[in-house]
Structures are given as structure tokens and as C-alpha cells.
Amino acid sequence: MLNLATKTWNQYSAAPHRLMFLPGMIQLLLIMIHWGIELTGRYTTLWSPLTLNVPGFALHPFLMLYGVFPFFMFGFLMTTYPRWMNTTEIPRSRYVPAWAGLTVGMGLFYLGLFTQPIWVTLGLVLFLAGWAWALAALWAVYRGAPAADRYYETWLNAALVMGWLGAAAWLGWRLGAPTVWYAFSLKAGFWLFLIPMLVIVAHRMIPFFSSCVLRPYTPVQPRWSIPLMAVAVTGHVVLSLTGHWQWRFIADFALAFLALHHAWHWGFRRALAHRLLAVLHIAWAWFAVGMLLHGVQSLILMTTGHGWFAHAPQHVLALGFITTMTLGMATRVTLGHSGRALQVNGFTWACFLSLSGATLTRVAADAPWLPGGYTGPLNLTTALIWLTFITPWVLYYGPMLWRPRADGRPG
Template identity: 35%
Template sequence: MQPPPARPGPALGNLARAPHRLMFFIGASNLLLAMIWWALWLLSARWGLLTMPATSVYAGGLHAFVMQYLVLPSFIFGFLLTVFPRWMGLPELSRRQYLPVGIGLIGGQLMLLLGAVGLPWGIPVGMALSLLGWSIGLWRLLRLLLAERGRTWHARSCMAALVLGYVGLCAFIAFVAGANPLWALLGIKLGGFGLLLPIYVTVAHRMFPFFAGNAVPGYTPWRPLWWLAAFWVFIVLHLVLELSRHTAWLWLADLPLLLLSCLALWRWWPCGEMPGLLRVLFIGLAWLPVSLALYVVQSLVELLGNQTILGRGPAHALFIGLFGSLLVAMVTRVTQGHSGRPLQMNAVAWFAFVAIQLVAAMRVMAEILPDAGAWQAFSAIAWLVALSPWVARIGRIYLLPRKDGRDG
């Protein structure tokens, strides 16, 4: 009897088989690199355990830029470069069309982090590469949108968010080049509420009821476009109020957003049993009303007492709680399905998902606990502990051919 043929081992060439493979691998790499640097910086700032060189850009601002414009967008571009052609019934993109996007984003982050640890020209080169990768990715998606004969409103919603993100990216780069610090503020605020939140909400609006309808018998999908349009209206209002520094009045935008998010969570959440890979989507989505409720409380307290009591807590409930949880849930789903593996949560993914809930709670509480700097450092280390095994597992999958022998 002949032995079974040996399975091919990991190979870099497999990364170029599909946009999500390349971009998710880059996103996973960016995720760990960014948080290792940030954890070291926080440890240095709080206890002086090691000496981190001073940077030309404040480290906190650089951390926000890297997470908003390089780490999460690596996953976002990987997803959208894959699904845009499918949503619109157009041919899939070729390797030469998406490879430059990945090169720009990974090269940009590597150079920025090298600049953060002392390489003199690392930050300007990193900004240039980031802009290049973003420009190519945006152009590829825009060409697909222009080639579509009909109107895919979810694609247009994602494109609107990407355009706002591109404005924010350019604004932060202008600040690094010597412009007024207000440009940095514009870049950071557009990255959160202009880019990431509307893309996450748009994808949830399109995909979560669809996933539930396929997995739960008798489930009725609810995806009215008026809900998505209303969410956009109040996102824009939030940005206008925050950028004009009327933060005490943010509740005028955030309270309606809270009500809309509660409505969606109620209408989308399946009744009865559902598989774990679906359950984590809705548990992660529950951080949306939680974070918006914190924003409302923060705004009303400021209005009534002219003080800020939660600091960056609401933002980290959004970024770690919502964005982090759904990153693990969605990337696990795409990775399992598009690698020929069963659509189920494995032990490593469960560990990452449960741990990220604790990390999010820890980071929010760090704003009101004594010795906030220590708790921020602990949160960064806990983030690495939570996600490192998950990143290692999905990274290896992207280096392997599909388990079922199919392309992609």
C-alpha cells in the first residue's frame, strides 16, 4: 500500500492566492507589531523598565494612527477587495491589483515603527508608503464601484467611510509634515467615527442577518436601508460636534446612535440556539450600545458639570470591545470558510474572543482606577496574550493551500 501524499507545507506564495489571504496576514502581523511597540512604550512610561527613544510624533498619536489607518484597515481592505466584486457581480481582482495595497500597508507600518524606535527617516517614509497603499486600495475599489451597473448601497456606504478615512489619513500626514496640530486631531477623529465605525456597522447590517438566516431556522432577516442612512446622519453629527469641540453636546448624536444600535441588536439577535461562530458576532456587536452609552454619559456629565469622568474609556470600549471582538469573530469566520475548514469556533478563537472581552473591560476601567498608567500597560500586555495564539494560527493557515484543494 502506498503512503498518502504529503500535504504541502507553508509557503509565502500562498499569500497571493486571494486578497483576504494577503491582507489578513499583513493585518495579523501589523496587529502584533503595533501592540508590542505600544506595550513597551507604556511599560517605559510607567516604570522606566527600558528606555524608548523620543519620537518626532507623540507616541499616543502615533499609536492611534497605526491602529486606525494600518492595523484594522489591513483587514478591511482584505475583506472589501474580496467582497466588492461578489456584491456587484464583477470579476475578481488579480494579484497585481491588490499586491501593491498590501506592500504599502505593511511597509508603511514597519517604517513607522522603526521610526518610533529611532530610525531618523522611518516616520516620513512610513507615512509615504501608507499613503501609497491606501491610494491604490481606494482606487481599486472605486473602479469596481464605477463599473457596477446597479447600486449596491452597502458598497457605497463603505466607500464613503473609506473616503473620510483617506481625508483623515492625509490630515495626519499633513500634521507630521509640519501643519497645525489640529490636523492631527482631525485625522484621529475621522479614523474612529468616520472610517472604522461606519464600515463595521455597514458590514454588520449586510452580513449579520444573512449569516443568521443561513444558520437559524425560521430567522427573518431585517436590513432596512433607512436604518443605515439614519446611522450615517448621526455619525456625521457626532463628527461635526467633536471637531468643533462641542463635546458637551455629543449626546445629541450619540443618544440617537445608541437607540438605533439597540434596535438593530434586538431585531438581529436570533432567538433560540445558534452556533458559536454566529453567537460571537452578536456578543461582539453588543459592545456598540455599551460604548455609545458611555459616550452619552460622558457628554451629559460634561454638560452638567463641565468635567470629563471617563477619559478615553468610551473610545476604548468602541475600539477594543466592538472592533476587537468583531475582528476576531469575522476574521475567524472568513479564515475557516475560505480555507476549506468547518465553519466553527476553535479553541484558540474562543480563547481570543473571551480574553478580548476582559481586555476591553480592563482598558475602560483603567480610566477611573488609581494608577491609570499601570492599568493601561497591563491592558496592552493582556491584548498580546489574548491575540498572539490566534494570530499565529490564522497566519499559518494563510501560508497553506486550502484544505479542500480548491483555489483561493
């Protein structure tokens, strides 16, 4: 038994994406199970909403912003950074402690929700320490790599730092800092961390993956894209925190233009014939839709004084863009680095399409013409779709992370 456990651990820890992806997958389920229980308590008489040591209004956004995606992002970047910059792989001595800090930290965080609040604090401290350790591992690759062009890595490092600051601000608010720390945490996590991370990775990888499948194909990766994105997301955050929501359309339509321009030049329609590639292009299309909705929402606020669509634009980005893009990249990495063909079966394709379905139901819940009585059922439907399709996705791809490669190669 001990030998089996040791063998399984050695296989599971053989690469950073193996270690990091699995807790990210588990988080995908835990967070939505919690949210489904919470929504059922709000909108039905089956039970009351959960009473935890972190209020629901703060818990759900924190877990969605910081509890899931850092695992996937660090797993992806710790695997790809050395390849992008032509250097040696990150050793276990660097990525295992990072995984331990992030994973044990989240475990203590969950323990503190149901027991003593001190465990929430200690868990977050350990989680931030794991994040910092992972950043240091990536920075060591960045500093020591022979590659002269580190354009994408420079921007990615900045986004990861902003994510750490956002999570730290949430902890500061938790310990008694002013409410603006909480507001900054939400905006930084979404607009300065997740959106930039996915835009940069997509800018780097979608044209590359498309060129491997679509022929003829000319990769389009203009250098103005990422600086424009950085200015726009910063503008969105500043306008939000200063209360000038009605002016956010300036930044939001700039991002919508970027998204539509790239979707056209990256070959959205041609990519739909290839499922694994189509997932990334569909996710990018949701980015365009989300930014258009944000811009229209801001214009309506300016012209009428009323805000339409509530949280719909944000959920288009969170479910349609961020989650779909993340799981698309994770699926590709898991298949490729487990020695399997880069092809998705009908089951996996249905799982990805379900995310678009969940996006549509969540948007419908905030439609201004919808009677209020439909909001709760549609929100519950969104959570149910997530759990119905993401659970089997996790059960299918999760075991690949601790099993030997299908082609017999190490790693």
C-alpha cells in the same frame, strides 16, 4: 528552495484576503508590544518610555486607527465586492501593488521611528499610495459591476475615502500643518472611517450569517440605519472639533438607539448558542454599550461641567466593537476561504472572550471612583491580556494564509 519560495508566494498571493490579513495580524502584535513597552516605562521603574521620532501621544492612536484595520478591511472587501456585485474577481495586478504599498509603507514607517524621521514621511507617502491603489481597485469593481443595487458599496467607498483623508491629515500635521489637522485625523479615523465601516459591514452581514444558522429567522436591515449612522457620526465629529462636547449626547444616543434596536431584532440572545455567530453579536453589543457611555459622558459634562469615564467609552468601541468585529470577520473569512468548517474551537472562543475581558479592564482603568494608583496596572493588564490571547490567535490562523486550502480547491 527557490521553487518552495515561489510556490509559497503563489499560494499566499492567490487571494487578496490572504495578502492583506497577514500584515494586519502582525500589526496586531507589534502595536501592542510597543504599547506594552511604553506603558511599562511610564508606570514602573524597569525602564524609561521609548524615545522615538514620533511622540507616544501621537504614535499609539495613529497605529491603532490606521496601522491595523485597513489591512483587514481591504482584504475583506477585495474578496467580497465581486461577490456582492456579481462580477469577476479582482486580479493580482490590482491587489498585489496595493498590498505592497501598504505593507512596505508601514515597514518604512517603523524604520523611521528608530532611525531617520524622513523614513516616517516616506513610509506614510507609500502607505497612502497603497491605500489609493486599493481604493482604485474597489472602484473599478464598483463601476463595472452589473449589479443595480450598490447601496452598501457606495457607503463603504465613502468611509474608505474618509479614512484616507484622515491618514493624509496626520501626515500633513507631521509636516507642519496646524494642530487642527491632527485633531481631524483622530476624529476622522475613528468616527468617519472605522465606526462607519464596521456598522455598514455588520448591517450587511450579521443578518445574513444569522439567517444561515438561526431558524426561523427574519433578516432586519432597515434602509434608515446607515443614513442615521452617517448623520450621527458626522455630528459627533463636528461637535467635538468645535468644542461642544456637552452636546454630543444627541448624536451618541442616536447611535445607541440604532445599536440596541438592531441587537434586539438581529437575535442577540439566540446567537449566543453558536460561537462564530456569537462573536459578531457580542461585538455589536459592545457598540451599544460604547455609545451609551459616550452619551452619558456628554450629559454629565453638560450638567456638572466635569467629564467622567475619560477614554473609557472610546476604548469600549475600539476593543469591544471594532477589534472584536474585525477579528470575528477575519476568522470567518480565513476559515471559509481556506476550505475549513465555519466552526471555532474552545481555544478560539477563549481568544475572542479575552477581548471582552481586555475591554472591561481598560474601562475599569478610567472609572471615576477608582484611585489613581490603579490606572497604570489596569492599563498594563489590558495590554497583557491582548498579547496573551491574540498572539496564539495569530499563530493559529496566520499560517492558513500561505498554506494550500484544506479542501484542495484553488484560491
